[in-house]
Amino acid sequence: xxxxxKKPQMVDKWTGGYELTDPKEIKxxxxxxxxxxxxxxxxxxxxxxxxxxxxxxxxxxIMNDFYPVWSWTIISWSTNFEEGQVEVHGRLTIVDExxxxxxxxxxxxxxxxxxxxGQLVDLGNDMKSANTEAFKVAANRxxxxxxxxxxKSVLTQxxxxxxxxxxxxxxxxxxxxxxIAKHEVNNSNFAVTVEKxxxxxxQQQKQNKETK
Numbered sequence: 001x002x003x004x005x006k007k008p009q010m011v012d013k014w015t016g017g018y019e020l021t022d023p024k025e026i027k028x029x030x031x032x033x034x035x036x037x038x039x040x041x042x043x044x045x046x047x048x049x050x051x052x053x054x055x056x057x058x059x060x061x062i063m064n065d066f067y068p069v070w071s072w073t074i075i076s077w078s079t080n081f082e083e084g085q086v087e088v089h090g091r092l093t094i095v096d097e098x099x100x101x102x103x104x105x106x107x108x109x110x111x112x113x114x115x116x117x118g119q120l121v122d123l124g125n126d127m128k129s130a131n132t133e134a135f136k137v138a139a140n141r142x143x144x145x146x147x148x149x150x151x152k153s154v155l156t157q158x159x160x161x162x163x164x165x166x167x168x169x170x171x172x173x174x175x176x177x178x179x180i181a182k183h184e185v186n187n188s189n190f191a192v193t194v195e196k197x198x199x200x201x202x203q204q205q206k207q208n209k210e211t212k
Contacts, residue, residue, distance in 0.1 A: 028097050035066050036144035037187045045149055054146040056132050062145045069095040072135050075104070077127060084111045086123065088130040092138035103142035107134035148188030155180065159190055166197035170204060 044058035063070050075089045087108040094101050109130035111123065140150040155163075163185070167176040176197070179185045185193050 028099055031066060031096070032144050033187075035062065036147040038062075038148075039188050040146045040149050052149050054136060054149050056136060059136055059139045059145050063094075063139060063143060067094045067096055067143055072138075074131060077130075079111070079123070081111070084113075085109070086111055086126045086130050088127060088134050090131060090134040090138065092135065092142055094143065101142060103138045105134040105138035105141070107131075107137060109133065148186060151184060151186065155186065155190065159187075162194060163197070166194065166201055169201050170197070172200070 040054055040058070044055040046053045046055065071093045073091045073093070075091055077086065077088045079086045085108045087106060089104065089106045092103050092105065107130050109126050111126050137150075139145045140147065160180070163176065163180065167173045170176075176185070
C-alpha cells in the first residue's frame with residue numbers, strides 16, 4: 001500500500017522564522033546563536049580610522065572550535081594600479097552537522113608605495129591584507145563570528161518588544177531606535193541596554209512625580 005504524504009502543518013501566526021524539524025538543523029541554529037552571542041575579547045579588537053577590526057587569528061580559532069570542517073578558497077584576485085587597489089574574491093565553505101554552506105566575499109586593499117620613489121612596497125602583503133579582510137567578512141556573515149563587533153546580531157521579536165516598552169517612556173526614543181537599526185544594540189549588549197533604559201525610566205518617573 002503506497003504511503004500517503006503527511007499534510008504540512010499550518011502555522012497560526014508568523015513568528016519571525018521557519019519551523020525547524022531536522023535535529024541537525026536545530027543544532028546548527030543553536031550553534032550560530034551561541035557564536036553570535038559570544039563577546040569578542042577586547043584584546044583581539046583593533047581600532048583603525050574609527051572602525052573596529054577583529055584579529056584574524058582569533059576568528060580562525062573560533063572557526064576551528066565551532067566549525068572545524070571549513071575551507072577558504074581564493075576564487076580570483078586583481079590589481080587596479082590606476083585606482084591603487086588590489087582586490088580579492090574568496091569563498092568560505094563550512095560543513096556543519098551534515099550541512100554544507102558557502103559564502104563569497106570580496107575585499108580590497110590600498111596598494112602601498114614608497115613616498116620618495118613611488119615604487120611598490122610589497123604587492124604580496126597588499127594581497128594578503130585584502131585576502132584577510134575578505135575572509136573575516138565571510139566568517140562573520142556565514143558563521144556569526146564577532147557579531148558584537150561587526151554589528152550583525154539581530155534581536156528577536158521578544159527583545160524588540162522589551163526595548164520598545166522601555167524607550168517609549170523616554171524622550172530619547174528616537175536615538176534608541178536608530179541604534180537598534182544600526183545594530184549597535186545587539187545580543188551582546190542587550191542585557192546592559194535594558195538595565196540602562198530601566199534606570200532612565202525610573203528617573204523619568206521620579207521627575208514626573210516631583211513636578212506634579
